[in-house]
Amino acid sequence: MQKIDGNAISNMMLESLKNDIHAMRPVIAALFAGDDPSTLSYIKSKIKKGEKSGITVKLVQMESSCEEDIFLNQLEELNHDSSVHGIIVEKPLPPQISIKKIASLINPRKDIDCMSSENNGRLITDDFIIAPSTAMAVINALKFEGIKYESKKVSIIGRSEIVGKPLSLLFLSKNCGNATTTVLHSKSSCIKEETRRSDIIVAAIGNPSFVTRDYIGDNKPVLIDVGINYLNNKIVGDIDPECYEKSSAYTPVPGGIGPITVATLFENLIKLKQNYA
Template identity: 35%
Template sequence: MDGRKVAQEVKAYVKKELIEFKKRGVTPCLATILVGEDPASKLYVKIKHESCEEVGIKSKNFQLSANVKEEELFKLIEELNEDPEVHGILVQLPLPHEIDSYKIVEKISPEKDVDGLNPYNMGRVAYKRFELAPCTPRGIITLLKYYDIDLAGKHVVIINRSALVGKPLMLLTRFDPSQMHLFNVDIMLLNEDAVVSICHSKTKDLNYFTQNADILVSAVGKRHEFLVTKEMIKAGAVVVDVGITKIEGKVYGDVDFENVKEKAGYITPNPGGVGPMTVAMLIYNTLLATANQEGFKLNEDLIEFLKKQKMLKT
């Protein structure tokens, strides 16, 4: 499953919808907040701004010192919440340990929360209100739908180092900002009528679950300790690799790709699978946030557009 290709189709959809927005004198604007000098975070923010420029969305970045006080962050977020020219706000995670990530995310106005991580927006997902759903789960489900993978009745196994990843963790357990990218993935899959099991790398008899999975989503991110091999999956399974491990400057996923692809029905490369889809969903969420704030209706459903484009190219 080619995440880069589908991400480009999502961007084409956003460009098409923006034509009408701009006719009405509205250009969406995304504001990002980057705290500190972490190279990975700086790269991710750079990619997000490049994607905005590619589709015609305005963007601005606020670079803050790693020593910034929570109160200063609150003040900046409140200013952006009140700014009618800003339609989306994203705080790049993780934040320094001294800063309470939950409090920061909670401060973002739900209507501008394009990462979909504000508690209000996460709660709406449980009620099938997907306006601003978390970007990684939305990207995974969009990718599966593009490839006509029916989720109804399928057994989906999610592996993650936190046993409760995908749940609204801020309600159920300690808040772990390193796991925020997968919040609500299980709820979103359940809303697609999938049967969901959540495991982690220390689950007893993990192979029992993985070998019975129709769809396997792995997001451990510790390749030196954990690797999905072809012996762990059943023939024809769909394998979605979300985990990221950097080894000597190179990015690897959780899955032994060359080995597993021989047995899997579908598989995402990593890099090049879920990552580009996550960024594309951020762009899409910014479009949705703008439409909601300006009272606009979109001309076409994203999934319908993607399927139409796929048919035209086959």
């Protein structure tokens, strides 16, 4: 079985974006309310990767108790700040801040993680410019690895707005997918029956080693693990590593979809610039 090296794919993607990044000298604002250590560490990794690639990622950190109006005013300021080319609103958000209000307020031209109603709506009508970075990172992983998914049976476990749902639309898309797609979630029955018949299994659940060997058929599927879980001071995925030997290819955790997601975020920045210019 083939290990899909997310760091190598991320480096190749950044190399291909180098000239566009150099010409643009972009600045991304990561807007965040709170002090959740895992989110801050994820933002730091984006700052570091940005530095290496010629992109300035600046953290705009607000108090977790910050009122919704204040947070939305800050977002509006970034919308109008001509020195800022891309905005990411980092999750989790505190409960008083409505994600729906952010979706309608964030400037679609700066919305590099595809939160806006406009950019998300384009996924439904299949004329999208960008997609949420983690969902598109899965497609990028398969493309870079030369793994065909047209007409294949894909099972996605998880239906979140940032991963499972948009990924199902990408796999269904006539322009980039054409796969037969099943989306599974916590109320699904027969998850194993679906995954055991699948050519590609994507796990985006947030449950350490949820997918065990009995979820995998004898057809050597491709296993894509989106999960990032902290367990005993270690990062582990949603797929038990014991499954790998039953696959034809797999993404490890860490070092799989995570680094590709950051490169995809930077790719989204360039795509928005080129298509909305």
